[in-house]
Amino acid sequence: MGCNSSRSVDSKTSRTARWRSTGIVGLRDSKLKTFPDEVLDLERSVRTIDLTRNKIVDIPMDIGKLVNLQKLFLAENLIDRLPMHVSKLESLKFMTLDSNRITSLPDELGQLVRLEQLSISKNSLSSLPETIGSLRNLVLLNVSNNKLKSLPESVGSCFSLEELQANDNSIEDLPESVCNLINLKSLSLDNNNVKQIPTNLLKDCKALQNISLHGNPISMDQFQQIEGFQEFEARRKKKFDKQIDSNVMISSKGLDEGVDH
Numbered sequence: 001m002g003c004n005s006s007r008s009v010d011s012k013t014s015r016t017a018r019w020r021s022t023g024i025v026g027l028r029d030s031k032l033k034t035f036p037d038e039v040l041d042l043e044r045s046v047r048t049i050d051l052t053r054n055k056i057v058d059i060p061m062d063i064g065k066l067v068n069l070q071k072l073f074l075a076e077n078l079i080d081r082l083p084m085h086v087s088k089l090e091s092l093k094f095m096t097l098d099s100n101r102i103t104s105l106p107d108e109l110g111q112l113v114r115l116e117q118l119s120i121s122k123n124s125l126s127s128l129p130e131t132i133g134s135l136r137n138l139v140l141l142n143v144s145n146n147k148l149k150s151l152p153e154s155v156g157s158c159f160s161l162e163e164l165q166a167n168d169n170s171i172e173d174l175p176e177s178v179c180n181l182i183n184l185k186s187l188s189l190d191n192n193n194v195k196q197i198p199t200n201l202l203k204d205c206k207a208l209q210n211i212s213l214h215g216n217p218i219s220m221d222q223f224q225q226i227e228g229f230q231e232f233e234a235r236r237k238k239k240f241d242k243q244i245d246s247n248v249m250i251s252s253k254g255l256d257e258g259v260d261h
């Protein structure tokens with residue numbers, strides 16, 4: 001028994017040394033119920049943590065010690081909240097929290113100013129904090145499959161945003177500020193309650209190539225009458241023509257205007 005215990009300690013020490021040298025902690029599908037303490041002890045050494053598909057309930061306050069962490073993958077766990085100390089992860093660029101039980105996000109989220117991708121689909125969010133507008137480097141925001149009734153006005157300050165996914169919510173109106181997202185290429189709002197989109201959206205968002213509004217009470221006629229539709233249509237066709245020229249497979253659904261007839 002003593003030998004087994006010794007081997008277990010040696011194995012743990014070896015694993016921690018490997019994490020420290022590579023900066024990568026990979027513990028997918030490890031049946032973990034808690035965030036590993038030995039990971040927190042790595043402090044400045046760790047840059048990537050992948051704890052996908054475990055049974056972790058809480059993210060410890062001490063996660064703020066991992067100041068060089070750039071990628072945090074925590075999808076498919078049992079997490080119900082983010083601690084405010086997540087704001088101390090000043091190097092964080094990618095955070096994936098899909099398929100958890102999160103009901104709200106802390107205002108401190110806005111302090112993650114280097115964040116480029118935030119994916120938090122399949123949770124129970126009823127709102128997003130206004131501070132999300134401070135994420136000026138955010139390129140991808142995925143909040144699909146939640147309980148959102150609206151997006152905050154401040155989302156229009158996420159000037160780097162290229163892809164916004166908010167399918168399967170209860171969103172009724174888009175804030176006018178989305179027209180400020182001049183780098184936005186893709187907007188997905190399938191299965192919401194959107195009756196109309198901001199009148200200047202297609203005109204002001206000159207990079208927009210894809211908009212998907214299936215399962216919303218907005219008609220194709222309404223959509224086609226919005227100012228800037230012809231220019232948007234030209235961009236969309238150009239994008240798909242390029243894909244076809246490159247022999248990229250695309251679905252028939254991908255070729256329509258993204259609203260139900």
